[in-house]
Amino acid sequence: MSVTSQRNANPDSTPARRPAGGVDPATLMRIKNLHLRAKTVVEGYFNGMHRSPFHGFSAEFSEYSPYTTGEDLRKLDWKLYARSDRYFVKRFEDETSRRCYFVVDQSRSMAFDAIGYSKSEYAKTVAATLAYxxxxxxxxxxxLTFDQEIADYLPARHRHGHLRQLMVCLERAEAGEGTDLNIPLERIAATIRKRGMIVLISDLLTPLESLRTRLGYLRSRGHEVILLRVLDPAEIELKLQPAALIKDMETNQEIVVNPQTAAAEYGRQFEKHETELKGICNDLGIDFYRLPTDSPIDTALFDLVNAQSRRGRKVIRNRNTGSTPSSGGAAG
Structure with a gap:
């Protein structure tokens, strides 16, 4: 016997779109307290879901997965069905309680600011919101915060006062020197023994040769990896005035360039770099998202929930059919 919801047996069966609204990040950054920023975004996100097709998916629903045809009916939560008119099954404890590490880039380039607040401040707010x-x-x-070295490290825990401690670590993080992604990824790989989730928040303005190796090792250990690429809009589309002086945010080197020639070449190199980055993510089954710093923070929250939803569906398929999840995604 199988059960099919009359409304929608699986609300995640079609690709979800990022929300169009959300709190304006410039307004959000005026809130000095990082914990309050995160709370504002999350509460707004939940309120928005009451007006969306995903009505009912809140923290309470994090312990459930949509029912899939063929699953054991004894796992159905009928009380939840009575309240939501949709079929859900209780997820196993090892699916609902996991370790997630936020690896946050605080290198010199993250201090770039063309719109009133830096990439670093935006990245810290994203990490705080997702942690909340x-x-x-x-x-x-x-x-874990880093530049060329590890700046701060806080083990993954869920206990009273831990979130506040994490917020304090984020608030005191300051832009440092150049970027070296090898060090934090090596540390995380050595630290997390059980399968977990790793969210790398960075502008990823770094050579990609060794990135594939480090990320590949994490995936081979069974870790779920999500890349959130934080970029200022001025970095995505270069707009120069005549006789522009360009400064490298990592090395501080300055050069005078022809604006038209430089903008065209920059565009080509930027697209090449990001295409290679997305290729790495697709090959390794890693979720990749670009986050312009003028986009609402709740887009990052949506991306995380979307990735988690896909993971949930893979776990269900794996449990029912014995198949091995292998697909990743890229968006930007």
Whole structure:
């Protein structure tokens, strides 16, 4: 016997779109307290879901997955069906309680600011928001900030006061020197023994040769990896005035360039770099998202939930058919 919801047996069966609204990040950045920023975004996100097709998916629903045809009917939560008119199954404890590490880039280039606040401030707000959300879901969250070295490290935990400690670490993080992604990824790989989720938040303005190797090792250990690329709009589309002086944010080197020639060449190199980056993610089954710093923070929250939703569906398929999840995604 199988059960099919009359409304929609699986609300995630079609690709979800990022929300169009959300709190204006320039307004959000005026809130000095990072914890309050994160709370503002998460509460707004939940309020928005009451007006969306995903009505009912809040922290309470993090312990459930949509029913899939063929699953054991004994796992159905009928009380939840009575309230939501949709079929859900209780997920196993090892699916609902996991360790998530936020690896946050605080290198010199993250200090770039062309719109009133830096990439660093935006990245810290994204990490704080996602940590706040996952804590509501009773997941353990940890933090690693870095530039050329590891600046701060906080093991993943879920206990009273831990989220506040994580917020303090983020608030005191300052832009440092150049970027070396090898060091934090090596540290995370050596630290997380059980399968977990790793969210790398960075502008990823770094050579990609060794990135594939480090990320590939994490995936081979069974870790879920999400890349959130934070970029200022001025970095995505270069607009120069005549006789422009360009400064490298990593090396501080300055050169005078022809604006038209430089903008065209920059555009080509930028697209080449990001195409290679997306290729790495697709090959390794990693979710990749570009986050312009003028986009609402709740887009990052949506991307995380979307990635988690896909993971949930893969777990269900794997449990029913014995197949091995292998697909990743890229968006930008």
């Amino acid at each position: 959300f996952l804590t509501l879901s009773r997941d353990s969250v940890g933090l």
